[in-house]
Amino acid sequence: MRSGLGSREESGLNYLPMKVWWLAGGAAVLAAAAVTTVVLTGDDKPAPVKVSTAKVVRGPVSTTVSASGAVQAQASRSLGFTTSGTLIELDVKAGDVVAPGAVLAKIDPASAQDSVDQASQNVDSAQDALTRAEDAHDAALATPTANPTPSASSSRGATTGGGQNTGGGGQTTGGGQNTNANTAQNRANQVQQTSDNLMSAQQRLNNAKLSLTQANAKLAGTVITAPVGGKILAVNGTVGSQAGSNVITLAGTGDVVVKAQFTEAEVAHLQVGQASKITLPDNVSAKYDGKVMQIDPAGTVSNRLVRYAALISFDKVPDTLLYGQSATVAVVTASVDNVLSVPSTAVHDGVVTVRVNGKDEQRTVEVGLRGDVNTEIKSGLAEGDEILTAGQ
Incomplete structure (x- = not known):
């Protein structure tokens, strides 16, 4: 029994120091943590607020x-020949920039x-026929009308003597009147005939000249020239092939635009004629001047968002412009010139902070x-005043 008791006592004596040690160790750890916390808290000072002014x-x-x-x-122009034929010359390719009047094909x-040669000969022939008709008509107009004078008839009647002879003379005079009437009618008929011939000759010449004009137009149509300066978009055909009315597609320099998509909120501020700046991806530092030239009245829906297309024209189209390339446009919707201004970050509910002689004061503007x-x-401010833009 004693030995058993002794065992328990010995066990209790051994256990107590271990428990005390554990408690002491834990307290030490907590104390160290507390010290560490105090030290860290003491060194964690708030960073100073950076103040900037303008x-x-x-x-x-x-x-x-x-x-x-x-x-x-x-807009693009489809260019071709006025008649079909074999393509013998092709001077451009897609992407070329051409000047007005340049020969393309x-x-x-x-x-x-x-x-043209045949039509020219027909004009010459018709002109000769008209000249002959004019001469004939002039000759018909100049032909005199036979008209014996009354004195001759009276003299003839007086010579024969007697009423019968005079009567015979009178009958002779009557026959002369009939002859004169026939001659006048014949002359009138001749004038009418030459007049009709003259009109026909003039009509023939007119038709011949019209045919010559059409023939010359077809001859001119064997060459395609650029109606305006621009860029070649497409070429259809090769030398040696048959060509017709659609050979070259040309976009005029003034027809180049940027088609941009604006949100419903943005398009509410757009107006035709507003100035714009255009940026191209190959040179983001360059800003090209432009204008709003058209705004679509109807929008399109994409992912439940309504967008409206607007066309922005270039004031001067860059030579390196590529059709289909992306672009960014910034449209000026409102502007004022020669006014006092501060960075927008400096204004808070109509109040700015002004630095005067090293001291800051708030001022309503x-x-x-x-x-x-x-x-x-x-x-509320004067030009040159120093105001706080950040760190307020």
Whole structure:
């Protein structure tokens, strides 16, 4: 029994120091953690707020809406020959830029030239016939009418003497009147006939000249020239093949536009004629001037979002422009010039913070147009005032 008791006592004595040690160790850990927390908390100071300032300046303020789109031809021209023929010359390819009047292609002109030569001969022949008809008509008009004078008849009657002779003389005079009437009628008929011939000859000449004009047009149509300066979009045909009315597709330089898509909220601010800046992906630093030239009245729905297309024209089309390439447009929807302005980040509910002699004070201002970058200040500030833009 004693030995058993001794065992339990010994076990209790051994257990107590272990428990005390565990408690002591745990307390030490907590104490260390507490010390660490205190140390870390003491060193974690808040970072100072960075303050930036700007000057009140005078200049323009504007708002814009931006959208992306693609370069395309607003209208293209299909060019061809006025008659079919064998293509003997092709001077351009797709992508070429051409000047007005530049020769683009030709077909064999031999047949058209033969038509011109024949039509020219017909004009000469008709002109000769008209000249002959005019001469004949003039001659008919100049032919005198036979008309014996009354004195001759009276003299003849007086010589024969007597009423019967006089009567005979009178009968003779009557026959002369009939002859004169017939001669006048014949002359009138001749004048009418030559007049009809003259009209026919003139009509023949007119028709011959019209045929010559048409033949010359067909001959000119064996050559395609550029009606306006622009870029070749497509070429159909090769030298040696048959060509007709659709050989070359040309887009005029002035017909190049960017078709951009604007949201319903953005298009509400768009108007035809508004100035724009166009950016192309091959040179993002260059800004090309343009204008809004058309706004679609109906929108299209994509992913439950309504968008409206607008056409933006170039004031001057760059030579390196590629049809179909992407573009970004920024349309100026409102602007004012020569006004005081501050960065928009400096204005909070009509109040700005002004730094005067190293001290900051809040000041109420009257704002005007709130632009994309700056806000117009109508009153409350002077040019050159220093205002806080951040860190307030």
